[in-house]
Amino acid sequence: MMLTMILLPALAALALPFLKRRRDKHRCVMLALALEAVLAANALLLPEREMVLFSMTESLTIALRLDGISKLFMAIGAFGFLLTGIYAFRYLEGEEKDDRFFVFFLLSQAALMGMDFSRNLITMYLFFEMITLLSMPLVLYDRTEQAVRGALKYLFYSIAGAFLALGCIFFLSKFCVSLEFVPGGNLDSEKTAGQETLLQILVFLGVVGFGAKAGMYPLHGWLPTAHPVAPAPASAVLSGIIAKAGVLAIIRLIFFCVGADFLRGTWVQQALLGLALLTVFMGSMMAYREKVFKKRLAYSSVSQISYILVGLFFLTPESVLGGLLHVLFHAAIKVCLFLVAGSFIHNTGKHNVDEFVGFGKSMPKTLWGFTLASLALIGIPPASGFVSKWYLALGALDSGLSIYSWLAPVVLLISALLTAGYLLPITVSGFFPGKDAAVPAKNDEGGWSMVAPIWILAGLSLLLGLCAGSLVGVLGSLAASLF
């Protein structure tokens, strides 16, 4: 089951180059994505299960497991890729060699699935590297000078982070009972005795390293460079879904290897929280000041993903619940927003925010989708963003950390205002261009295959908020199980 979910996209990707006609290729991609989604839906209902693929040495095994966390991320991966794929057909139709895109698109989905299912640190690290290597060609797609530069930057940041983390993994292999993931951590208490400081430093490094992929502060630089140059579907999955791989890695590291109790109240927690909050604020700030739409979205991803990290670092069930909720919501919202950006570029060829005047007239469907999603992102009740932020704030307030417990909500609030500040003007100027503004001609907005994904995602970002109760129930128990 898990293996099929990993192999299916990979095989489809390898099959692509051998298909001659363009429509066959698209059929093949479509089929793979749809099957993947079905399998994912099926897997959501399955009980926990695990398997061992093979072992490099006695201590290094490649093993898979299906548990709550992997279900969450796996579902996001499958459905996000499905919608983006549908969108991408139309978006890339101008290109002559778009199968190169789909090959790596599917391959990175396969790697992502592997990462979600991984059962120990080594497996996770392996797939983490694979994701980096396989998703880099998506950024490279245009092969322009900036594309190469962006791809190299992405590669360099991710690998650098990954190797910071690898050092941490090496040490953990000494301090942990085994590298297996055990909820609540499996540190070997007598081995760690006296080594706490070293271990704390290592965990800090590890989190920072994995944080590179999630765009956490010291290593966030690649997002704003890489996303604008990538084609819209690519940047959608990159920042909506693949960036979540970093979050997943951090969750695995903190809650499944080291254990929350080990970090609670130490300087590590303080420092990480500081970084994360700094990232939240700075990301929104940069997004506010940024004029290029995709760059603005990229910065907003930086800040939004750090919301999740803030939630994780507070190490309380509520905050973690908030974080997990935000993983889900942000995935839907950010993918939607990037697809919107893609439609704007594809249909009007405009990148700059100031040029989006009057789009409410020219492409209303897209702009409505955008408006809903941005409302959700800002967190206006009852949209989804509100729920997650609510739990984040709760978790922060009763975390018992003197400064952060009140600092965090304030930062979240400011950042929410900034979010409104950098998203809503587009809607406003879109629907109410001044009298003398030149309203662009109406166009077909790329047909249903580009509009439908946007609307589905926008709808999700509302509905998930409306029916948040059940979600909170499920994810709440999941979050509680981590402690």
Added chain:
Amino acid sequence: MLQTLWDSRVNCIAVILFAVGFATLLLHRNLFKKILGLNIMDTASCLLLTSLGYIEGRTAPIIVDGVTDVQRYGNPLPAGLVLTGIVVSVSVTAVMLALTVRLYERYHTLDLDEIYMLARQEEGEK
């Protein structure tokens, strides 16, 4: 200290020669002098080897009228090793000289740095 050094002055000379050869090798840009330095180094180590084999007041290890008494003869092993060392250094010198001739034919100088620059230019022209 000095007394011991004086007693085994041959060894001292050998190692000093070795360092001198080393210095020649490092200091001179001229290929011939580098080769000379190499030869000095080899000779020095051979000298050290021989002097280690020498024993005060004994003859060369060639059995004279059948007397096989250890007290009469020097140590044969270092002699054999020195022989090998000499052959090796001869071969190495031959190869180095051949290389030198080649370089000289091509660049008409023996100064390694100049040869290097000329070679760079040559590549640049190609």
Added chain:
Amino acid sequence: MKKSEFRKWLKSWDAGEFDFTEALSDRASLPQPDGGSKDHPWKLEPINRLEQGEIKSFRKSYPFFAVVLCCIMIGFLLLTVEHLPTFGAPDAPAHNEVMERYVEKGMEETGAVNVVAGVILDYRAFDTLGESHVLYTAATAVFILLLSLKGGGEPERERKIMQSDPLLKSTARIIVPLVIVYGIYVIFNGHLGPGGGFSGGAVIGGGLILYAIAFGFEPLDKILNLKVYRMIVLCALCFYSLAKCYSFFCGANHLETIFSPGKAGMIFSAGLILPLNIAVGIVVACTMYGFYSIFQRGRI
């Protein structure tokens, strides 16, 4: 070459402007694979400044470090020597049971009166096997570099040799046979007295070189050209390797060899040592002459 010329040659090493082609042999027309020719188009002027700057600064600092390094080395080695056993002391660790056995048992075990020959050709024959192949490797390397494929050589160069003065010729006429005979003696005497394949071969080689200087290469070319040289080396080295392989094999499996040490002191004794000496001698002689000839005119 004349004395003044020689001094000029010595002086001009550093500068490197001296025309090497007179000092060494004149082999201008030796073919060069990638067409670099004797009069090369590049002069030193157009070198870009930066590189020269680099080199300059490098040269300024470099000798200092080199000298310091060497001084450190001297001190270090002298310290070592001071703690080494004293020169010529009979109780030094080097003179141990190994040497005892070589000297005391050497004669009946190897049959060689010359213990050194016994050591290098029987006790430690593997080293010597490698040693002769070092020489062979070097010869091959020199061939790779200097062997001119269109075996022309340079006529005018050889004419120069032919015009060498009568004094040399008449001396050579007397000396060369003596030298060669002496070399043969040294080889055949290798296991009985001082001598052996390498030294004897070197002497013979010297004789051949002297002959070539005096009378030019033609007379020798008839008997010792490249083909012959290769066959000689081939046979000698193969014989050497296979014979040694045989005796190693017997030794390791504790079998009796057909080569008995024989009665020490006789010319035909000491088992393999004499034939091996001969083989090595032939190789060394030919290689010495080959080196001279190939440096001289690019062929044998």
Added chain:
Amino acid sequence: MSFIANLPLFCIVASLVCSVISSVLNGKLARWLSMALSLAVAVCSLLVLGMVWQNGEPLTYLMGHFPHPWGNEIRLGILESFFSFVFAAVMFLCMQGAKIALTQDLEAGKRQFYFVMTDLIQAALLVLAYTNDIFTGYVFIEICTLASCGILMIRQTGRAILASVRYMIFSLIGSGLFLLGVTILYGITGHLLLPSLHEAAAELWHTGDYRIPLTSSICLITVGLAIKSGLFPFHYWMPDTYGCATPCSSAILSGLVSKGYIFFLLKVIFSGFGTEVFYGSGVQNVLFVFGICGMIFGSIGAIQENDIFRMLANSSAAQIGYVYLGIGISPEAGVIGALFHILTHAVTKPVLFLSASRLSDTAGGSKRFKDLQGSGYAFPLAGFAFSLGALSMIGIPMTMGFMSKYLLAVAGLEATFKAVPTLLALALSTILNTFYFARTIIRLYTPGTPLSSAAPWRAQASFGLSAICFSLLNLGAGISASPLIALLRHGLEFFGKVG
């Protein structure tokens, strides 16, 4: 004693004889001869390995009628036979893969000399692996040096000859130091055979006499071999040398010759001085430091290059640094890591060089990155082999590179004081590796200038075989490394023992 025990002797003599015979053959025959030779040597070494494994203990084989300390010996252990197998196999694959390059680069009349040299290198590597006598080691080190110089300068461009002059100078300094060290060692112990040396050195170490000469001889021998194998401060000959030699030579040199020296050094350390003496003398810390410097500076040098071969050469310097890092860490785990990295590098670097040469061929023979743009499409197999090798050098999991890094890191963790520097150095150098290898791969797969058509199919076949073999070895050993590590560990136990 079973007949198999004679095979190493036969292999050595056979390679010497083949080298002599090749000089009178023509190029094609010589090539076949030497390839058959390396194949045979590989098979024989496997047989020996099996025998030793069954015996469960190493075996000394007299070269002559006299045991140590009087006569020469060779020693058949697990590591010895295994590494001679690896060397022979890699040699075979190199010559197999570089067929076209050789026919292009070598002058018609002198082609056979190349294979004379490779046979001699083969013999020298065998002896360095098997020998039990430090002076025999010296002699064959010289053969190895001369022969390597031969295969470097056989392509007689000005740069090649200049490079081989540098190579000769460096490695002659190295062997001079080595010889001096051996002399001093002989002066204080009176032995040349490793087992006797072992006892004598241990005794001297305990009684404490001749402490200074002992230490200095250890230093000289180690430094000599380190120079010859191109450890950090002495790696300057590498870029020139590998940059302008024919790719097969670069592959053999970087993959085999330098590794042969390192293996011999390990042999001297373990069965000569004994780990107690060597690791007591503190020389290993020097190796450790210089190893780290090599890792860092080699990679930095590689980043600065814009010629693909020079880049690979610099990265070789970095990899040598890894090996010495391992030796410097500890005699057990560290050396295991070092040995594994020797294997990694021997399997990876040749294929990098060979495929780089193929790629530059499709780019019209240029080695500049800008001309190589897009050549990955022109010759997909070479592109794939290169990328895989690069990933292995970076240390992506499921390749050998990751395993060796993992072993080194674990070894570093066991050593208290060296843990942090080791891991930092590993991380930093890995990031640098990533940087320049990723840059290269992107270049290869960026569609660019119109390329000359790829080589004809037969040529591709001869290269493809070896490329595929190398890649499979790399992946196989990377995915299931446990038997390999078990073998190394088992062999290392017997390495020090006097059989």
